[in-house]
Amino acid sequence: MMDINDRNDSGWKNGGGQPPQSEPQRQYYYMARLRAYVEEKSLALGRPLTASIQTFGCQMNARDSEKLAGILREAGYEQIDSEEADFVLYNTCTVRENANQKVYGRLGTLNHWKKDHPHMMIALCGCMMQEPEVVEKIRKSYRFVDILFGTHNIFKLAELMVTRIEAADMVVDIWKDTDLVVEDLPNRRKYSFKSGINIMFGCNNFCSYCIVPYVRGRERSREPEDILNEIRRMAQDGVTEVMLLGQNVNSYGKTLDTPMTFAALLREIEKIDGLKRIRFMTSHPKDLSDELIEVMGSSDKICKHLHLPLQSGSTRVLKEMNRRYTKEQYLDLVERIRAGVPDISLTTDIIVGFPGETQEDFLETMDVVRKVRYDSAFTFLYSKRTGTPAASMPDQVPEDVAKERFDRLLKEVQEISRQVTARHVGTVQQVLVEEINRQDASLVTGRLSHNTVVHLPGDASMIGKILDVKLTECRGFYYLGEPV
Numbered sequence: 001m002m003d004i005n006d007r008n009d010s011g012w013k014n015g016g017g018q019p020p021q022s023e024p025q026r027q028y029y030y031m032a033r034l035r036a037y038v039e040e041k042s043l044a045l046g047r048p049l050t051a052s053i054q055t056f057g058c059q060m061n062a063r064d065s066e067k068l069a070g071i072l073r074e075a076g077y078e079q080i081d082s083e084e085a086d087f088v089l090y091n092t093c094t095v096r097e098n099a100n101q102k103v104y105g106r107l108g109t110l111n112h113w114k115k116d117h118p119h120m121m122i123a124l125c126g127c128m129m130q131e132p133e134v135v136e137k138i139r140k141s142y143r144f145v146d147i148l149f150g151t152h153n154i155f156k157l158a159e160l161m162v163t164r165i166e167a168a169d170m171v172v173d174i175w176k177d178t179d180l181v182v183e184d185l186p187n188r189r190k191y192s193f194k195s196g197i198n199i200m201f202g203c204n205n206f207c208s209y210c211i212v213p214y215v216r217g218r219e220r221s222r223e224p225e226d227i228l229n230e231i232r233r234m235a236q237d238g239v240t241e242v243m244l245l246g247q248n249v250n251s252y253g254k255t256l257d258t259p260m261t262f263a264a265l266l267r268e269i270e271k272i273d274g275l276k277r278i279r280f281m282t283s284h285p286k287d288l289s290d291e292l293i294e295v296m297g298s299s300d301k302i303c304k305h306l307h308l309p310l311q312s313g314s315t316r317v318l319k320e321m322n323r324r325y326t327k328e329q330y331l332d333l334v335e336r337i338r339a340g341v342p343d344i345s346l347t348t349d350i351i352v353g354f355p356g357e358t359q360e361d362f363l364e365t366m367d368v369v370r371k372v373r374y375d376s377a378f379t380f381l382y383s384k385r386t387g388t389p390a391a392s393m394p395d396q397v398p399e400d401v402a403k404e405r406f407d408r409l410l411k412e413v414q415e416i417s418r419q420v421t422a423r424h425v426g427t428v429q430q431v432l433v434e435e436i437n438r439q440d441a442s443l444v445t446g447r448l449s450h451n452t453v454v455h456l457p458g459d460a461s462m463i464g465k466i467l468d469v470k471l472t473e474c475r476g477f478y479y480l481g482e483p484v
Contacts, residue, residue: 023155023182029184037165037349038076040118041086051077056460057093057102059281060216061126061243063196064154065091068125070186076339079188082216084113087121087161092125092128092225094211096383100128104142110429111144112331121164129174130215131387137314138169139228147171151216152178155185162195177217191434193464194241194277195234199265203247205284207311208322208389209351209382212247219245221249224265228272235274240270240466241432244280250287263291270301276466277432277449278302285333286324293340305375305451306337309349314361317354318384320393327364333401334372345375345450352409353402355393362405369412375420375450376477377413381406414427421452422474428484429454433462441475 001403019029038049064279068089069079077087088110092101094442103124122145128134138145146164149156152175164171167174181201189195202217203210231242247251253260260281269278278301285308296302309409312318315326325333337344349364369377381402384391437443444458446467456469457480461484469481 004180005170009325019159019276024030024184026159027182027185028074030162031071032157032161034075034165037162042076047078049087050080050085051087051089052080052083053089053091053183054083054106055091056099057091057095057127058249059196059243060198061091061093061189063198063245064126066189066196067185067187068154068157071155071355073188074160074186083110084223086117086119087123088159088461089123089125092126094126094128094131094134094215095385096474097385098383100134103128107138107142111142114144120424121146121161123157123160125149125151125157127215129243130176131201135172135174140174143170145170148174148182150174152180153383155182155469159291163418167409169190177179179220181220181222182459183227183230187241191464192238193431194243194434195239196243196245197227197230197234198222198242198246199249200246200252204251205324205364206322208320209354209385210384211388214387216247219251219255219474221252223256224260228268229270231272231275233270238464240275240464241277241279242275244269244278246280246282247286248282249280250283250289250292261289261291263289263295266292266295266299266302270299271423275301275458276289277452279305281307283307285309285330288333288337290336290340293337296337297340297342304341304343305340305345305347305449307349308334308337309345310365311349311351312354312357312361313365314357315364317357317361317364320356321339321351321354323388327368331368338454343450345452346372347376347378347451348372348374349378349380350413351380351382351407353397353399355382355390356395357382357397357402358407362409366409366412368415369409373416373420375452376417377415379406379410418476419472420479421479424448424450424452424471424479425474426471428468428470429481430466431456431481432466433458433464436460448479454481455479456481456483458483 020026027187042049053065055061056415092103129148147160160171186302200221202219203213204219206213249262251260313327429448431446433444433446435445437445443455444462446454468484469484471479
């Protein structure tokens with residue numbers, strides 16, 4: 001077993017001199033080296049080498065997986081969905097501890113496949129790998145894993161794979177933190193017409209229940225011109241919708257040498273020709289500015305949807321969560337958003353059963369839900385996460401009590417959502433068609449600017465197009481429609 005940091009560049013065996021020291025040139029060097037190995041093995045097997053990326057967790061992970069897929073394609077791998085592949089990569093999530101258990105279970109199954117295919121390689125990356133105890137467990141109990149790396153150095157995939165091939169030992173390369181942002185690497189988008197794009201990395205908020213700042217590191221914003229150039233290239237390549245990604249996009253620009261607000265960045269992105277829709281997430285309520293509300297209200301491209309996590313309606317619980325806003329401040333913010341952006345769809349996250357939550361605290365949450373009337377809400381039972389302050393807090397809420405509250409909240413949220421979503425029945429709205437419907441091949445599925453799903457008659461020729469659609473029926477959380 002070796003740590004990548006223990007190896008000096010002078011130890012590389014190559015016929016083209018030493019690898020470049022600057023990025024991304026160094027990684028393209030290793031992609032070429034890896035491609036040579038892939039071609040040699042493909043020739044021996046008489047078929048293309050396959051790769052499978054399994055993504056767990058959030059949209060940040062999904063975007064990381066697109067970059068990893070781009071590197072593998074550049075190296076000559078053919079991507080497949082099945083884990084019966086020559087190279088399998090798990091891009092892991094660790095927001096909840098049961099996510100870790102899921103990965104361990106999948107690894108156990110994968111071990112049987114590898115025994116029959118010894119040339120196969122297995123790699124793990126992502127948030128779970130940023131936990132030292134997880135890395136140690138894999139080193140000891142899952143020695144058949146080939147490569148471990150974290151969230152800060154996914155751009156090094158090809159280099160790590162070449163290292164593993166030449167070292168014939170497990171490679172571990174975990175960075176605790178970084179201020180490095182590597183641009184201009186290949187990526188393989190899931191959709192040709194829409195894409196996520198990172199505008200910043202890391203988080204400085206330290207909510208008491210959340211592990212993200214510990215595994216994603218401190219906030220660091222990308223340079224605006226790098227973001228704009230990437231979106232321009234996407235638009236030229238047929239992308240009409242972008243999702244701007246960050247743990248808290250509202251704090252974008254604070255780490256730049258020349259600070260820039262998120263609202264100012266949006267104004268520049270709006271100017272890009274060919275781009276039709278702009279989405280973003282996630283917005284922390286404490287940092288959402290009046291400037292951003294004004295930009296959203298005046299824009300033809302920014303979608304009429306805002307994800308605004310509440311987490312709790314109790315000011316006392318919000319303080320224990322370290323959210324840094326009160327119930328009253330949140331409700332005032334919602335009023336200002338609705339005044340500035342009429343007909344906006346609001347969605348949220350809510351945690352039930354946070355340590356110390358009383359019946360009165362829970363009723364405060366229900367009160368906010370009734371006043372705001374969200375289009376939809378992601379509701380979660382509090383899950384103790386080792387390594388966070390909340391995990392050691394006293395007065396953990398009994399499971400049966402939390403479950404009863406959760407069921408009441410879910411019923412309320414779903415009833416309100418059915419009523420709110422139906423407001424557009426009978427109107428003509430623009431729908432971006434995304435795919436053939438998975439249950440009925442005579443239908444296609446798309447989304448409104450409000451992010452609501454719409455099913456309508458159609459075929460594959462409509463995918464990627466923005467169409468005028470009359471919404472004929474609301475089925476609770478989605479619409480049926482007819483092209484106009």
